[in-house]
Amino acid sequence: MLSRVASSIYWMTRYLERTENVARFIDVNLHMMLDLNIEESQQWEPLIITTGDDKQFFKKYDKATQENVVNFLTFDRTNPNSILSTLKSARENARSIKEIISSEMWQQINKFYYKIQDAEKNGIAADSIYDFCNMVKTENHLFIGITDSTMHHDEGWQFARLGRHIERADKTSRILDVKYFILLEKPEDIGTPIDNIQWAALLTSASALEMYRKKFHQISPKKIAQFLVLDREFPRAIKFCIINAEQALHYITGSVLGTFQNEAERQIGKLRAQLDYADIDEIIDTGLHEYLVDSFQMQLNNVGNAINDTFFNI
Amino acid sequence: MPNMDLNNYKIENFYDEFFKEPGKPRPGASIVLERFKTLPPGELHKRQKETEARLFQMGVTFTVYGNDEGTERIFPFDIIPRIIEFNEWTNIEYGLKQRIYALNMFLDDIYNDQKIIKDGVIPKEIIQSSNCFKQRCIGLKPPKNIWAHITGTDLIRDKDGKFYVLEDNLRCPSGASYVLENRNVLKRTFPRVFEESNVMSVADYPDKLLSALQYLSPDTMSAPTVVLLTPGQYNSAYYEHSFLAQKMGIEIVEASDLIVSDGFVFMKTTKGLQKVDVIYRRIDDDFLDPQVFRPDSLLGIPGIMNVYKKGHVAIANAPGTGVADDKVVYAYVPKIIKYYMNEDPVLPNVPTYVCWEEKDLQYVLNNIKDLVVKPANESGGYGIVIGPHSSSKELEECAKKISDNPRNFIAQPTIALSRAPIFVDDHFEGRHVDLRPYILYGEEIYVLPGGLTRVALKKGSLMVNSSQGGGSKDTWVLNQKNTNYGDKR
Known part of the structure; x- marks a missing residue:
């Protein structure tokens, strides 16, 4: 497969996953605001720090009000990570490989894009942000379903799977990290009912509340972290994503799992092995934030760079 | 009904x-x-x-x-x-084969011995002054001596029911x-x-096209790798590029997918570099190789012309074929057929006034309102002025352009193109x-x-x-x- 084509497929699904997760970020923050009496800026500023866009944001806006942040994350064309921008990038990538993907996939991306454009034109009323976020999630889920049921499960499809899971792992780690920021201000709240409400909201944003309840029944921060980081079976858990990305990579190269032929396989193998033998108490001792940002996200970046060097930028 | x-x-x-x-x-x-x-x-x-x-x-x-x-x-x-x-149809088919055969001999001659100039059939100045005559192609010997592998010749039918050749498209004809x-x-x-x-039937065109391309492969030992080179998704003919690539089952590539290394052309794949033998290119000569044709261009595949000259890759159509599309050269095609084949053309040209010649220029300027004026090096109908349909101001502007640069224009009588019913x-x-x-x-x-x-x-x-x-x-x-x-x- 041509490197350019593989790269377009990979970035198409990465951008789409990013689009979906920006909606999840907004969603998690809105959920957490309920029942909380803190200043608006305390609530919204951490969000753009977590997504890594704070510099870009303050170039354009003075204050991290809900309105500004939501604008910035939804339709701001100057923000490359806004819902509109990422979807546009996904569509540009899809357009260049129209003859490789199925026409159903292309139609779905187009439909999705036009829906977002319409929403931009009509504006989102304050009380319909939930619906908007939900629509974004559903449209991407539709795309994933269409991809799985209409595209040949060959090398190209594996690149789609690779891109999606790498992006999702990164975003789950950031959603989890949002919670860290909010708690930072008020350590005395830990373990209180408010705290539990927030954790439940976080699970909801990762579409994880019911699945979590089935497994652990009661809300416990440690178990939630364990669930979102180390679960093998929950599709938005970090470990699940890394296992899937690794499998996709080995399907592409044909080398045996547990071995490596290139830097991409070595980096992801290392990361997966770490997760295999990680323990949640250890992680919490290191500090959840430190683990997510300084260790996991850094290593995931290395994986992304290695994929780029191995397959796309030859 | x-x-x-x-x-x-x-x-x-x-x-x-x-x-x-x-x-x-x-x-x-x-x-x-x-x-x-x-x-x-x-x-x-x-x-x-x-x-x-x-x-x-x-x-x-x-x-x-x-x-x-x-x-x-x-x-x-x-x-x-x-x-x-x-x-x-048999008459048209025969006439087209004759014309393409002669034009190929012309291209081979004009970039090599230039006998046709030496024998005084076509003036040297006309060739030299053509935009599409590529100095860098002089001495080129394309694989199997074929220059124009794919041609789309435009024919029209006049009132008398006879077919005429309106123009030759030997570069990248689409459609x-x-x-x-x-x-x-x-x-x-x-x-x-x-x-x-x-x-x-027309259904076997992709097979015929693929065979014609494979025939050019310099590598006779293994199954040739043929690719279609497109300028990209924003090109007006991109639909056609991907359609043909799909029907032939070959890769559609952009210039950045190809790279010259060790005297061969390769495409970049997820499994590493893969050698390419034949390139069906749908980009202009100017954008093939920035080292050769347009140093200011960032497009193209640096070094590909060297590989081509060494015979390590085939390119269809060959670079330089555009000179035969020049509408002034077109006016000479009946003579070209006669010169190389000693036959009369089966399909006549539309009568053409070459403004480069003083006598024709005067005639064109005096009769411009009855003529169709065409720039010598444009395609797609751009820059054409139809005398009977134009205002006197437009005709004045056109006449000035012609006088300023007579080499760049030809004129033809307005042909009463045949009609067909539409619904x-x-x-x-x-x-x-x-x-x-x-x-x-x-x-x-x-x-x-x-x-x-x-x-x-x-x-x-x-x-x-x-x-x-x-x-x-x-x-x-x-x-x-x-x-x-x-x-x-």
Whole structure:
């Protein structure tokens, strides 16, 4: 497969996953605001720090009000990570490989894009942000379903799977990290009912509340972290994503799992092995934030760079 | 078809491709007309709409230049086929083979020994001053001595019913995909007519094209890797590029996918570099190799011309073929045929005044209101001035341009392009058409039966180009009766 084509497929699904997760970020923050009496800026500023866009944001806006942040994350064309921008990038990538993907996939991306454009034109009323976020999630889920049921499960499809899971792992780690920021201000709240409400909201944003309840029944921060980081079976858990990305990579190269032929396989193998033998108490001792940002996200970046060097930028 | 009074169909002072006289079809068209007559009222209209919807669904579109992202449109299509009788076709086919054969000899000569100049048949200055004459191609010996592998020659029919060559397209002619798609769509629209009419098949064009390309491969040891090189998704003909690549089962690549290394051309794949043997390029000469043609260009594949000169990769069409598209050179093609083949041209040129010659220049300036003036090096209908349809101000401007740079212009009498009926609302109306057959030059010369009939959809218009409001029709070449192979699949 041509490197350019593989790269377009990979970035198409990465951008789409990013689009979906920006909606999840907004969603998690809105959920957490309920029942909380803190200043608006305390609530919204951490969000753009977590997504890594704070510099870009303050170039354009003075204050991290809900309105500004939501604008910035939804339709701001100057923000490359806004819902509109990422979807546009996904569509540009899809357009260049129209003859490789199925026409159903292309139609779905187009439909999705036009829906977002319409929403931009009509504006989102304050009380319909939930619906908007939900629509974004559903449209991407539709795309994933269409991809799985209409595209040949060959090398190209594996690149789609690779891109999606790498992006999702990164975003789950950031959603989890949002919670860290909010708690930072008020350590005395830990373990209180408010705290539990927030954790439940976080699970909801990762579409994880019911699945979590089935497994652990009661809300416990440690178990939630364990669930979102180390679960093998929950599709938005970090470990699940890394296992899937690794499998996709080995399907592409044909080398045996547990071995490596290139830097991409070595980096992801290392990361997966770490997760295999990680323990949640250890992680919490290191500090959840430190683990997510300084260790996991850094290593995931290395994986992304290695994929780029191995397959796309030859 | 009850509300369709064919006796009202106006042929006027033109050759009509379908009707001999109002209400009376030509022999080949009668089966089609009989079939139309059996259709219930409104059915033809319904099928026209269905056909358009089908083309849109299939994404048979082209891009119109003019804004950032380009606008996609379907190439308008009329469901009434244009019909060419077998005897007429054999003459056209023979004439095209003759012309392409001679033009190839001309290209080989002009970039090597230049005998035709030395023998005084064509002035040296004309060749030297042509934009498309590439100094860097001098001394080039393309694989198998073939220069123009794919040609789309534009033919028109005058009032007298005779076909003339309007222009040669030896660079990257497009449109073959529309021929195939039009046929596919029409087969579904009128399956029964196909069964009865013995229409010659066009379905094997991609196979023939692939064979012609594979024939050029420098690597005779293994199955050649053929790729189609496109400028990218925003090119107006991108639909065609991906269509042909898909039908031939070859990779469609952009210049950045290719790289020159160790004297060969490779494409970058997820499994590493893979050697490429033959490139069917759909980009202009100027953007092939920035080291050779346009140092200011960031596009192209640096070093590819060196590989080509060494014979390690084949490129179709060969660089430099554009010189034969120059409309001044075109005026010399009858002499070129005579010179290399000692034959008279089977398909005549449209009479052409070459402004480069003083005598012609004076004639053109004096008679500009009756002539069609064309720039020598444009395609797609850009820059054409049609005398009878232009204001005196436009003609003045045009005359000034000609006087400033006579080498750049030719003029031709306005030809009364033949017409064919199109379906308008609920009745037939005549519209001007031309014909672009496709000629492949591989192990032998092959002419795709029929070709692309372009039709000027606007009433009275002579502009058939897609960029100027043109559409297309399916073109049927009728095989001789009782031969048992038609397009029935």
